[in-house]
Amino acid sequence: MIASLLLLSASVTVDSHLPPLLPWHGQSTSLLQNEGPLTTDFELSGGLVSPNYKNTKAFVNRLVAANPTQFKVNTIAKSNAGRDIQLLVASEDGEFDAEQISLSAKPTILVQSGIHAGEIDGKDAMFMLLRDIATGKRRDILSKVNILFIPILNVDGHERSSAYNRINQRGPANMGFRTNANNLNLNRDYTKLDTPEVRGVLSTIKRFAPDLYIDVHVTDGADYQYDVTYGYNPVFSSESPSVSEALDNYFKPVIDAKLAEQGHIPGPLVFVMDKREFKKGLAGWVATPRYSNGWGDLRSLPTILVENHSLKPYKQRVLGTYVFIVGAIDALSEHQQQLANAVKKEKAFVPSELIVERSYAKEPNTLAFKGIKYKRYQSALSGQIEVKYLGEKQAYDALPIYWQKKVKTSVKVPSAFYIPAAYPKIVEKLKLHGVNVERVTTTKPIPELQVASVDSYEFDKVPFEGRFRVKASFSFSKVVNNNLVDWYKVSTQQPLGELATHLLHPQAPDSFFAWGEFNTIFQRTEYMENYALAPFARQMLKDQPALALEFDKKLRDDSVFAEDAQARLDWLYERSPFYDKAYLKYP
Template sequence: MTATRSAHANYSHRRKPASVRLRAAVFAGLSAFALSATAADREAGLTAPLPPLLPWKGQSESLIVTRGDWITPAEATNFATTPDYETTRVFAQKLAAASPDIQVQDIGNAASGRAIQLITLSAGGSDPRTNGKPTLLAQAGIHSGEIDGKDASFMLLRDYVTGNAELRALIEKVNLLVIPILNVDGHERAGLYSRMNQRGPNNAGWRTNGNNLNLNRDYTKLDTPELRAVMDIINDYQPELYLDIHVTDGEDYQYDITYGYNGAFASDSPAIAQWLEQHFQGDVDAALSAAGHIPGPLVFGVNSKEFSDGVSHWTASPRFSNGLGDLRHTPTVLIENHSLKPFRQRVLGTYVFIKAALNTLAEKGDALTTAIQSDQKRRPQNQVLAWRASETPDLTVYAEKPFKGIDYEKRPNRISGTEEVVWLGKAKDYLNLPVYRDEIKAIEVQVPKAFYIPRHEDLVISRLKAHGIAISAAELGKTQNHSTPLTQFTVQAHEFAKVPFEGHFRVEGQFTEKPVQVDLNNYVKVSTDQPLGLLATALLDPRGPDSFFQWGFFNQIFQRTEYAEAYALVPLAEKVLAFDAKVKGEFEKRLQDKAFADDPAARLNFFYLRSPYYDQQYLKYPVLMQY
């Protein structure tokens, strides 16, 4: 989905600009019309007209099977539809029954109880965790309407089962894991009207899961059973390469298969980023081009009304798969097939992509393993928790080879009352198209040696464990007098979001910090001297936009649960005024402020704040840092 530069600044990947979001009143009217129409009327009248297409034919069309026992469900409908949940599971079992190299297992359940399937392909059915070969994990349907990866994987696995020599040779060198549908509940909320701006399938599923949560915003907080199942697989199998397969919308352009990863200019895994740039990207682009597809970069227009203003090269935060992969040193590529290209074309391109990725992993996997190990050993002193876009664009990216766009014009529109972009379905190349990279450090922090978390923060601790972050017992009985000093943050100012986002009222804060002496008997320790140390920092430093703090996991610190009664506080205040000249002077100074002087509650609170009865944990961030 598309995003504006302001959306990127807020780390809300692919949010529609306000100018193209329909008002609630429009939806209400449309719903009333839809309910009054027959099914035939709805299909004829309410299917959104999409821009015209460029003609396409490619070598990858030879991959399609049209007859015999091994037609995939999507091929059987000429890619009009994708198989439903039960049909998908049956076809996966058919593949497993046909080859001992294919295993099928359930790796978890959605909230509805539907099981999430994992298909494993390895030579001889050996265990990918122990056979010493690099592993590719291909995940489809995290947004279940974007289901291209499932049907492409089924075609590829079918070809393996039926004896494709190239695939057989590849699987002698690498392992393949496939999650055909991650968002199994959203997958079954399917229909013609799931995705207005996408060409097929006609029964596309819904973006969010059964609890209306977007799984592709859950990679840090791990609220959903679906994402916890994925994290179990990543921790268990340690894949050398992870493909997260989507479909993107927004601007029209010639590219049918776009993809991206965090660039080396803003990466916590620079060796992996260099491998992706120097080895992976060239191989995949060549394979896609040879098959008749047009591979392109994962970019987003900075102005939905004027594409020529430029594109944004996004740096993903860890709430997304490629952002998390960068932090945990799991090479992760976000594939975004273009929604305006036909489902058939997108599926074929995805097949070519997966096969090309397997080939690169087979040929250059040793270099990738070396890069992973190098990044896992990094222990930087500082860490960037958020990036923002450069104000000055790079004009060199498309100085020699143009961006392959689509021509458009702007026309006055009586519906919106303003000019709207109309894509014309004609190729248009853009030389010197401005590129705005997310390469400016917006939030940079010092990486502590360790974090100390109170044992009662069981939700936070359980989520850290789900990520695979090592947690140990604290140095029991030690305090600041006997060990390295600890630092605690206090919230000086904070602001809650006005509306919920992904089931949370997010909160941002400003902090002061000071050294503290704490008995650590009731704490656990998270050392940053571990491969996932940078991920731990992103989750536990409250200044990070994807920290547990900002996701609202510590909102209890914003509430006070003990109070003062005037009959006890007034005599205490009189005693303080009699014996503490400093407090007396501060109080008399405050009385010069008429608003304070006229407010009895404020006057009483002045003394309560300074009394030993005041809640000493109020606004104190409970996670301690050791620098």
């Protein structure tokens, strides 16, 4: 208890640098209890503390013990540091098996907390809601939906706990760290699947087939009035536009009304173009598949990213999350069929072209926005203009917002990709994503088969998420007399064909190629000897007059080449049958 009091007193001092608060007295405070069965650590602390890993597991066990006929806890993965990642399954009829849940007539909601362990609002909100279910206060919830709940995804980062992990966040008193024990950001891992944590999430989704996926975060950035912001890829940029439209039409009105009724201010998931001049406008972000909501959008899994406002007090944020989740459950129960129809439509659609990379539009749209007054001042510390938020309301009638509407890269969707048998890890990852993969058994040549050759490439100078990513330009050429027996075939004419294209097309920024899965193709492992190449090349040019003319022309037109003996020999070697035909070829 003494340690807890010390933490609470520390929280006062570490908040003193933050902007002043607007007063808040939401109706949702009535959800709190101060005593009685299953009162949470969050409630006992007055809304300031979130329990550590050990106490979190203990509370999960107490929930299950209080309601064993409707709650069950499973371990979905183990972190690299050896901690269990738990999944609590809640079902009215005691159907806990993944197959039973996936075939249930009731929709299933998956709520995920702590992918960034300092952003832990979802854990304490769901503990309160599950407590209310267990004690009968919200017995109606499980008559509407089945619940899957991950209390802490980033369990190792959760235990790297400190009052000083997030400089722009009000509580909890001690909070976890953003990345896991290997310093990897789990919400950048949805394509490459390097972490056991995200692999556990994908395995859970594949087995349980939830109808709605909610990933709870706390945002960075500017000050504004909204305490609960949330979003999903907008219709214009979504690869599942019918799903985004269903979320707009059937979910957003229910959630927003529920939040407003309880004294919270729901807002759009946006960021700021210039953090030192708010009036320049907002950035309308479109998530790519490395993120949970971008990945969900690609596979037609309705996915909502919640970003509570970091400057609002922890108690307010947790209560807002509770209300948000109840609103999402009500909307899912009421509009299950409309959402299912949208998902079915999107899974049946096979595009001929995909946008894989976007940039911000030069011309903005506008929106009404509930901001906070600020002033700009010359900082003696930074030597530049900085911003100070004043804690007073500022309404914008038409604030500019720049959406990522500009198409930067698009690719043609092939009918299928073929993967050599030497890449079983790629096949394993595709299957974990839920992509259907077949083994090629015929020796019959594949018509119109093409191979991508790297024309130029550049590696990142520093690692990102543990990888040296690579950017490249490609040319494509037809492969004749191919025999792909024992290779793997990934058809794009399947429900997850769009996701497969993002993962396997080398021009996609979140592809396995871009993440460095095929970096060995940049290695040369066989080399020439000049004493052998010179006589062979002389005969090769004699036998191929067109090649000899090309060589002579390059000598005449390129003086640098003509004076570089090694470049001349390299040119001849590359055109000889001894040159490595797999070098710079995408497998």
